[in-house]
Amino acid sequence: MSAKKAVQDTISSVLDTIPMVDTSKTTTTTPTTVKISPDSPADEVNYDAVDSMNYDIKNKKVFLYGNAIVTQKTLKLTAERMIIDFGNNIVIAEGHTDSLGNRKGNPVFEDGDQNFSCKKMKYNFKTKKGIVYDAVTQEGDLFIHGAQSKIFQGVQLAPQDSATHEVIYNRDAIFTTCNHPDPHFGIRAKKLKMIPNKIAIVGPSMIELGGVPTPLVLPFGFFPLKQGARTGLIFPRDYEYSPTWGFGFKNVGWYFPINDHWDTKVLTDIYFKGTWGISAQTRYKYRYRNSGNFNLSFSDRVRELSDASRARERSLSIQWSHQQDASAHPNRSFSSSVNIQTNGFQSRNYNDASSVLQNTLHSNVNYSQRFPGSPFNLTASMSHSQNTRTHEVTFNLPTVGLRMNRIYPFKKKNRVGNEKWYEKVTFKYDMDAQNRLTTTDTTMFTKETLESAQYGMRHKISSDVNFKLFKYINISPNVQYSDIWYGNRIEKIF
Template sequence: MTNFFSHLRTAALLTCLLLLTSWAGAQVDSIPAKAGFAGTTANYAISEDSLVAPVEYSSRDSMDVDLVNQRIHLYGDARVNYQEVTLEANHIVLDYGQNIVNAEPWPDSSGTKVGDPRFSDGGQEFTAKGLTYNFKSRKGIVTETVTTQDDVFVRGGKSKFVSGGIETNDSSRSDVIYTEGAIFTSCSLDHPHFGIRTQRAKVVPNKLAIIGPSNLEIMGVPTPFWLPFGFLPLKSGRSSGLLFPSDYQYSPQWGFGFQGVGWFFPLGEHVNLTATSDIYLNGTFTINTATSYRRRYKYSGSANFSYRRLVDETAISEGLQPNVNQGITLGWSHRQDQRAHPTFNFGGSINFQTNLADQRYLNTYEAASTNIIRSAMNITKSFPKLKSTLTAGLNHSQNNQTGAITVSFPDARFQTQTIYPFRKLPGSQRAWYKKLSFRYNSQLKTEFSGQDTTFFTQQTFDEARYGFRHDVTTSLSLNALRYFNVSPNASYSEVYYGKTLEYFLDPSTIVTAPGIDENGNPVVDTTSFASIKSRLNPGLASFRSYSAGVSVSTQLFGTIRMGGRGLFGLKGLRHVIKPSVTVGYSPDYRNATDFISGTPYFIRQTLIDPVRGNPDLFVTPFDNQIFGAPNSSEERFGVSYSIANLFEAKVYNRKDSTDNIIKLFQNIGVSGNYDLTADTLKWSAINVSGSTQFFKGLTQVSLRANFDPYISEFNTRTGAVRRINTTTLSERGVPVQLNTFNGTISTNLTVAKIRELFQGEEEEYVTDVVEERRRRREEENTLFEETDILSLFEKFSIRHTLNYRLDREVSTTPGARDTLRFNTNANSIELRGALQLTENWSVNIGQIGYDFTSKSITYPYLSFARDLHCWEMRFSWAPQRNTYQFSIAVKPGTFDFLEVPINQNRYDGRQQFGY
């Protein structure tokens, strides 16, 4: 009875609605709706088979309600919602009588069909050209469906769609699309450039695609490459999976091989591990692991390890065994976020390799040109209340040319800031004792040294050096006679070593040869006598040193002013002179002895070799140690001086009628000292240095010179050049003579600096030509025309370095004049940069240069790239190594294993050219 009255009320409502439309003069059985109309099917539900929830709908342009056929037509940005299901299209027909919805694009004012249907169900969505869906059965038919997940586009033909067709877990279900003629690709075009075409596929959006027999299709043309079946993950986020080879190649040296095959492992939420290998048929292979980790607001880093086994078969043709080179590379970098901890920090990088593993295998400019590898991994803890910092860690240095390795671990340092102990005492802040300051530093260090081939042996640990040093310095700054700064200072230092050198005569260096004496009797002549050798012996030993002094400094100013706007814009010159004089004292350490171990600071050679030892030469048990040895000079009381000079000019600027200060010469300094306790050679050599720049920093000039007030002569007995107590003024009539002169001129030319030079200031310029073109097109809807040709060369730089030296060569013939020899230590020019020729063409000059000293090209490395939408063509060439790489490949992503590579490694290039 209740259902009867319910149907009766519904029928009465519909009758009233029809009478109302008839009274309004409507002669058709459809009702045009106003734009932006929205509603729900709850007003039309008359069947027992109606849905459990109403269907909400809306449209932008118009809506027609067909009461006879029970259909609602929605036009323009139409939208239908039912529970978690959402459907959007430009035209939607909702058949609320049969619970069916149809969606399709609709022509716009130009006749182009726009607004493809977009279906979403609980976060899973896809697009199609046409869609029919039954809300009751949750099934539908779609045509030309497109599912997108990350960079994968799944384009299907006619497909059957089941909403919630499979159960993914206890609480959720996933949609399923059964499609025919699907293509899987990373190309976003409606007609993709490439893809994997399959006749049958089962697609679970955002999760997985299962395909049957399929083949690779390029530009719509099938290729001979077939797959019997496949599983393609469509899930967002990280997941374990196979890494296809990034390169296939044939090497005459190594045979057939492939590079970059491996596996990706997500280790937890914050760590990724990639393990790959390069394998060749002749036995050459590499194993590589790369780990990256990151915790937001805490730290980030990466670790890399490689083992390389390279087989060089060049010697086989000569009847020799193939040469096998093995080596490892190890890298770790860690960075702590600044917000992680206010007083504690841990970070740095470690780089290590053996047997030139990277230089032998990699062809990059960085790998080939790196001579020194350095590492530094440190923990830093600051103590704000103590005004001090503690740093501890590992430091490493490796020379790739000589194979020498030096590792310092542990290397701990503790140092304080400048502390003023009496500043908080009552009284005036200008009191002299409140300006007294001191600093304390200490360091504990262990150093291991050896060759890379024997570094991890017991010998390296036996020859390790370790020690401890701490020192304290104190100073006081006073003002005297208003214009002079007087600074007394003193320092004290202690050094402790766990090993010292023991000197002895090595009998194994004695060389004898048979001979005949003057009487004709056979004798044995000694052609080489025993030499002094040393060895490290364990045992605690230490030495101490201290010094004191007083320095006085001031400033002098000299100016020249010109009236009006000056001469050619020059309005004035200023010369600033900063002289400083220091009187210092240091004791004699040659006769000192360590009171802890009794070890003397210095030992005369005659005590080791009484017959042939030089009484004027000393050796020290602390030689070649990590903190050095004590000063070998006698008691010294001397005066050192320095004069710093600065030359500036004031120039009138016609552009804005202002005056600019230009530094003509920067930091021209003169320094030397005078020893009051020395019997001879009281004056030291005079050092002169200076630097300046031209063209607003484009060119840097650095000069250093050494002048000596004494004559130098060649000692025929020792074969060395030494100073003698004869002044150049008395011998040659000049106060000093030039010993050495060294100059460096370096120019770094970039587009930004050219702008600054000619425009007078830095201006905004285009840094990304491609982005600029895209923005102009969007704003103006016109083709972009390049208005600034310099923008193309923004990433180019040209560097020129010239280093020359002038040395005095003392004549080995008595009475002959000395000569000055000019040498060019370095003279090279270098070009680097990237050029974006068009939106799709780019050229990169990794490095190309010429060394005028050796008259050779310095490792040229060139490359270019062509953007082919979803593909990319690349070519790189290193002619000095005769290596090249050419590839046409899918852009990095899911399908980047599709690649056509052609390359030549350095081993094949060396064999081809015979070097």
Template sequence: MPVSRDTVPLPQDTNRKKTDTLLPGKIIDSSKTVADTGSVTTVDSLSLPKLSKDSLDAPVTYKAKDSIILMVPDKRFFLYGTAATKYKEVELNAERMNFDQATGILEATTATDTSGKPIGRPVLNDGGQSFDSDTLRYNFSTQKAKIYNTRSQYGEGFIMSQQTKKGPDNAIFGFKNAYTTCNLDTPHFAFRARKIKVIPDKLVISGPANLEIEGVPTPLFIPFAIFPITQGQRSGILPPQYVVNQQKGMGLENGGYYVGLGEYFDLTLRGDVYSYGSWGLTVSPTYRKRYHYNGGMNLSFANTRFGDPTVKSEFSRSRDFRVTWNHSMDSKARPGVNFGANVNFGTSSYNRFNVFDYNSRVNNQIGSSISFSKTWQGKPYNFTMSLNHSQNLSTRDVSISFPDAAFTVNTVYPFQPKEMVGTPKWYQKVGISYNTVLRNSAQFKDSVFLKPKMFDALQTGMQHNIPVSFSIPISSFTLQPGINYSEYWYTKKIVKNWNDAQNKIDTTYTPGFYAARSMSASVSLSTGLYGMYTFKKGMKIKAVRHVMRPTISANYSPDLASQYYYEYQYNKNGDRTRASVFDGVSGIGVPSATTFGGINFGLDNNLEMKVFSKKDTTANHEKKIKVLDGFGITGQYNLVADSFKLSVFSIYARTNLFDKLNISANGTIDPYQVDARGKVLDKYAWQSGKFSLGRLTNASISMSTSFQSSDKKSKEKEKQKTDIEQEQGGDAAFQAQQRQLQMVRNNPGEYVDFDIPWRIDLSYSLSYSKSIIPDSGGVVTSFNQYLSFNGDFSLTPKWKVGLNSGFDFINKQIAYTNMYISRDLHCWQMSINLIPFGSFRQFSITINPKAGILRDLRINRTRQFQDL
């Protein structure tokens, strides 16, 4: 028997909320009509092995909240009230739907409530694409759709079209369209284009487009537009931004190309070009392997021209470079092995002519560190090797140490049995360890980098240490005897002589292998003393606790290095000084040429309070406050020295008041008197008839604090941060955070947090030093006092003003200052950056979309002024 072509699936649910399935090949008696008025009448059906030609290749599930009406003679059915239909991966939701089986077309429309407000707009989800529209027609047979007044989202962008056609391959063709990244129904801006095509997960392509702001067309037209909607890595052009620089002229900055080279590697090329002939180039490769390592590098070259090249006397140029590299290794990749790098190296004038962010301009000290370490699992061995670099951009002094290596054998107890039984004997606590250090370093000017003078300044040395120690508890004291043997290896020695003819010091280097040794024995005693003062009941301060930790040790070290010391004249007055032939030839130091038999002493203190607190929910209603985390003094006394038996005193103090104010201070007190020329006399300061511990030769104090209002979205941001760390891995997330912080430093006005109404950071430092220069016969005293502050506050929820600055109290000058104003424009942001005074001044205003896909679509105006 042939299968009838007028088959209509019949729902089988009798509930108020209807959920039915359209099955292919069902025959229904067409003489019956089912109207859903609270229940559905089931009509007998017969399943046949052969399917009708108009049957679908998969079931269609549908439901409606209000009613489902089937018109069997017309082969149509209607759904009312929050209707939903699903066919394969296609899902359609709308207030009203009707299906025509003869044509295979499902139509969804919007309804209106009693007030005339539209409700239940059709929403189509197909293969990850979503369409929100007024009216939608979908053909189940051809899988094509026509959509009216639709709004769909692709990544960070939204497309609104008067008419849209969707093909079976999910390609979208739109007529009279608008593309925007604003998520409002009436967007603040949009690119208007007559025709547009969307290739799913690839591109949005349009013909000629016009930028419209607040519904007003602008003079900005583009002949075509390509908006990528792909996820992941894609190569592409990086558009430049227009700037005006007083020194370099008009220019285009940061234009280039991004090259995606796969999952593990990518490359960014950026360049700058200016009308006065200056240019710059930056190559930035990055690499990563999840759960193993990640890193990135910047190789920057710049050529800056000054003056008119036709006038040779007024023309000059500066060729500069800078290399930055960061690398981190996942600790789980190779347990026991770690490799990391943080490199920042370049010419001293690179920052002066090519870097304009606040932090780089105020920081004259840069440095690098590359390190490798290995720990043997189950063994007491540790090995580290590193390269370190520091550079002063003002003085152009460079210090490099490579390779720096250290091998350590942790303390082992050779007399200790594998299994301890009973009370251990004293000799079982004897511990022996070993460590060796290799130092290679050089100090030079950056102008001689990689030149012979740099290698002539190389200092090399190696030091071995074998300490033997053990501890003996005696009541509340701890007694710790110990012996230490050290050996120093050098590759050259130095001898200085005064040259009367030229009135200077001549220096002679003698290469070779040289060794020096030192030895010491010590015994130390330490304990802890506790004191408590309790206040009367009812007082806010309940108790004050004072902890003292005195230490005293006897030390003896014989003179094993006097043969390597000599005296030489250092000025024309005939003044002489004593020095070692190994001074300045290595980074490991030199052994002392004096016999020391004396006492080292120290006293550390800690002060805490218990105060009444209403916030404490316990019955005591109290909390602890640290008044002083630590404060103390250290020094030593040499019993066998002929003179200057007492050393200088080192004093220190540190605290964190109210968990807000960090304070640290330290200083050095010299207990000896000096004469009018600054020469130290072997007389104690208190022997002059005045009560004094000595002269304060140097001291410093620093304080810092930070305040900010509460962030209502702090939990949400912390969750997003955790999600990123879990998705990218801890190291990758950290690197991403560091790159974001660098972007914030470069332009703080574009990266403000409007969720925090106000924020302020303060830091203060004061340092004092009194240096004696014997050959000049004078005492040099210097003070430095500096206050730095930065912060921002919101004038309104959408306006924010910020400032980074400081004040030098000694020179009575305001430090390098950066001011910025930011305006949140919903889907756009405006920032104004101002450096009002100083040798480098700048004004810039930038308006750019927030969406990352349109990050380079910015309006920027920059003016820079520099005093050379």
């Protein structure tokens, strides 16, 4: 079926009498225009069905059965059953329930990049408005369920905005990352306004678990829906129940794409008995230079004691991993692998076997530098070892090494004649420095720990020469000097 604004009628006007035709004269006809109703849609509407189509000429309706489809420009609507009302430019689409109680052929609405499914839909071709019941819309990893939705197409968001957009208003909506038809969790809002691929705006809403509302309330919210890296809410993949902490869910937070090289997400864990945690996870990557990630986490666990009182257990975790590309710098390298925890953070917050059974933690940060054109090279490192059972922690912060390769200080650059014995004299120098801290994981950041540091420095100088005496006797004298400096002093009084 097609509806067009105007067509040319090449049939001549019908007269009230039939005249005699004079074959000696040429008959001319004047074309007339058939006017289309101003209430008809501006664009052509096409429809089809696999099973059958019934026409109600009197009421200007068409009934479509079996995989019905209706298209209009970029719009496409499919459903098991449809009713097209040409008098009002309305299509009503819905699925049906089979003998086993399963829904079949629910309406699917597609328009450009936007699509959603629902149980029933009513759409006006002319005004581009519609009402949708039990719609499910997907925006990236986010699913939006609306009990009743209104669709408005061709909306200008601002007077100076020449582009038009689709706007959807939802009543009694829930948005979630759970892909189940009946979501196990999500944020329930009485009212929601959504501009596909742009933003979702909600009023007062609350977090819902298993269909049960929780006391966690949001006064309002803005959730970007743009494609690609974008700032937005991170939904939990699941919720959990702990006999100690109660109902709760992990990893609810916000994602921040800082630029093309850096991004950050802030995640929280929330439980109804007062336990909570927060973490900031940052990633960075520069092509042909370096990449890494940094995680800082804090946990505040609340548990009830036998006398009904409560005890708080706070713990902290610092993790940093950094890798330098092999082609980043010819004379300098830097890498890190840091894993520092306090008060048994890993075993308190994770219940997998590796987290519970692992009782040693190690960290290393390494830097090396070569100085082209000189015999010197420098190394510096920081290391950490920790026993989560005894709570003992040892830091080597830092360890520095300076090496001078063997040199020949008396060798002439432009030697004339045979090499002299003193030109074979070599000289070498090494220096090592270290600062060591030994403490527990609950007192590592206190003033007393810093004051108990043990530090020192060792110098080593060596020189040797090798020459022949009387052509047959090899002489190899060498001299070594070693010196150790300590930063602590011991006083004994008798």
